[in-house]
Amino acid sequence: MLFKLSMSGLRSKFKDYIVLLAGLVMSISIFYMFETLAMNKQFLLANSMIKSIMFVFQAGSVLLSIVTFFYILYANSFLLSLRQKEFGMYMMLGARKNKIMRLMFIETIVIGLISLVIGIAVGVGLAQGIGLLLMKELDLGSEGYYAFYMPSLLITGIFFLALFVVSAILNTVKMMRVTVLQLIHAEAQTDRVVTKGKKRVFSAVLSIILLLIGYASMINMERLRENGIIIALITVTSGTYLLFITFLPLIIAGMKRNKKRTEKGLNAFTYAQLNFRVRSLTKVLATVTMLIALSAGAISAGMAFKNNVAIMVEGTSYYDLTLHNPTEQEQAILAKIPLDVQQSYHYKKNEKAIYYAKDELVKNPPRIPVFGDRKEYGKTQFPIAELPTGSEVRGDVVNEKAPSMPFEWLRAMEIVQPYFVYQDQRVIIADQKTYDRIPGEEGVALLVKSNQFESHLTEWKQLDALQRSKYRIAPDGYMSSKYSNYIASKAMSSGTEYMGFFLGIAFLAMMASCLMFKILTGAAKDTHRYEMLRKIGVRRQLLMRSMYKELFMVFLFPAAIGMVHVLIGMNIFSFILVDPYFKVWLPIAIFLMIYAVYYFITVQLYRGIVLPRQQ
Structure with missing residues (x-):
């Protein structure tokens, strides 16, 4: 008879129970989703910039467990508040308190088990849908990621079963301490x-x-x-x-x-x-x-x-790309990009070395990144040191008699003359008269920059592919372009x-x-x-x-x-x-x-x- 009355009372508050069940399901599904990442060591280590990512997620699991603990305790105290007036009426009609307590314990566990099954199912679905959607948007590989992950399922099940048992015991203890009148007038307190x-x-x-x-x-x-x-x-x-x-x-x-x-x-x-x-x-x-x-x-x-x-x-890298002797195809792609900076430097190339005119470099020097603390990051400057005539950048044969090049100009020349272009060939700075007398094929190095770099990634990708093809660089080989x-x-x-x-x-x-x-x-x-x-x-x-x-x-x-x-x-x-x-x-x-x-x-x-x- 008491069970029938209980079922009748449950049906009368069906909407309230639906709200309770929805809240429990959501908390369980979110906990499961978090654990699919927190317990997947292979995926975390392969896809994170943070070295101690496992420790971060372990700390996050503790924090989420604390928050979930308080939430579940409150949700189950609400379960008691839904029925306490009704239980008070049953006790006034002669029902024993121990039977009411047993009934309350069973109800708490049953609702917990139902929400646990549904919550894990919803969590798997959300982990699959949201996870794959984000991976697609961020171009991230899904290797090592599993929406249905048995370790996270087990830890979720054990954690929430323990919580529901604790909640049921607390509700039972609370029932022991209250009087019939307190149960009946609980809503007015x-x-x-x-x-x-x-x-x-x-x-x-x-x-x-x-x-x-x-x-x-x-x-x-x-x-x-x-x-x-x-x-x-x-x-x-x-x-x-x-x-x-x-x-x-x-x-x-x-x-x-x-x-x-x-x-x-x-x-x-x-x-x-x-x-x-x-x-x-x-x-x-x-x-x-x-x-x-x-x-x-x-x-x-x-x-x-x-x-x-x-x-x-x-x-x-201040400049987006350095092009040596740009082809018609490269120029056509560049025409689609609104360029804010274009700087060109002429050079001559022969069997001995590559020669750059000092006057042209000094008159229109390239910008280089500022080296300093974090506050200076992203700032650029022009080389302020003097550029010695006859100084060399690199080469298989080191000329000990050549004047040394200041560090600032070494960085500048690395931008003008990227390593992948002519690799180990010597690069020499010559004065204008010497440059004019040097025999060899003349070329031009073009430095370009656009303030809308990320808006034209397709064009930069095409230019990058043309550069790799021109200099025979493998797709996975290093090339010092901004793209x-x-x-x-x-x-x-x-x-x-x-x-x-x-x-x-x-x-x-x-x-x-x-x-x-x-x-x-x-x-x-x-x-x-x-x-x-x-x-x-x-x-x-x-x-x-x-x-x-x-x-x-x-x-x-x-x-x-x-x-x-x-x-x-x-x-x-x-x-x-x-x-x-x-x-x-x-x-x-x-x-x-x-x-x-x-x-x-x-x-x-x-x-x-x-x-x-x-x-």
């Missing part, structure tokens, strides 16, 4: 907010200290390396939870005490709504904050590695880009699931309060405005702290990337746009529950 006391002050100070230590470790990641990751993982995570537990109730209480604010419109009602479930808000919003930091941080890191390719290539360096750098970074975008999408989906789960699961409890305000004559427009404001604050708190985590956390890549903050506004802006769209969707779903349109 508010969270007790403590805003004073030594413990509160201690927690507030500790949260700030922990965050400062975590931020300092991320800023000094180049020196701390693996230790910095461990310190940041512990301090930032614990500091974030303490920050929300301590300061969020204080902020809401402060809003309620501000009479000027509370007397405007329905602000008093809005702040009361926030205050009503503030204790559950603190833990969920702290979890959402960490997911926002992980999501936006992973996307920003992936974008940073992508942008770093252009920065690295530009920093090592060749660009492709090599892109190949090195594409794996890390893929991991960043893949994990960013995964964490974004989990964040959306977590926050929507919190808001929509509490919507049913808010319905009667909105109905009461409607009955006493409050306009629908005012209620809508209050609703938008309440949910905006719920979305605002984690987004603000999460963005701070991301902006400081980008320092983690400062010793790998030339400029981790280059165009960082772009991925953050994209993330905030998605976050804003998700906010409006959530408001509409919430409104449909608590304030349905009258027929």
